[in-house]
Amino acid sequence: MVNVNSGMSHKVNKGEAAARSLLAMKARSLGANCIVGVDIDYGTTNNNAATVNMQGTAAVITxxxxxxxxxxxxxxxxxxxxxxxxxxxxxxxxxxxxx
Structure with missing residues (x-):
């Protein structure tokens, strides 16, 4: 049985959730109520730490x-x-x- 609360997939999921939360907070601080064109990139640092980069365009839907x-x-x-x-x-x- 695979433990879904450990390992690389768990770390990536946590990284995605953190990036999504940060992106939403930044968009909200700009007065947006949605984010369009979200792009997610994954990578590693020199010491093999996983990285998640998420970006999108903050917008207002009226x-x-x-x-x-x-x-x-x-x-x-x-x-x-x-x-x-x-x-x-x-x-x-x-x-x-x-x-």
Missing amino acids: NLRDILADDAFKKAQELEEIYARIAQLQRWHTGDIAN
Whole structure:
């Protein structure tokens, strides 16, 4: 039996998840609600450490209601509220309590 929580595939999956999360946070900080044209590259460093590079174009879709199914649109709205709350907490943490 193969342990899926160890080995190279596990490390690559964790790397992809971290890169995807970072890409989403950067896009969100730019005011985007989607990322298009995502490209993933894999490599190794001189000491054989695995690397994952992910890039894409941050974009804003204004007609989400028209292009998403009801359940997906509801999830998108929930994410918008979560990100707004995170931004509010970050401003509070830096001392910008007025906003």
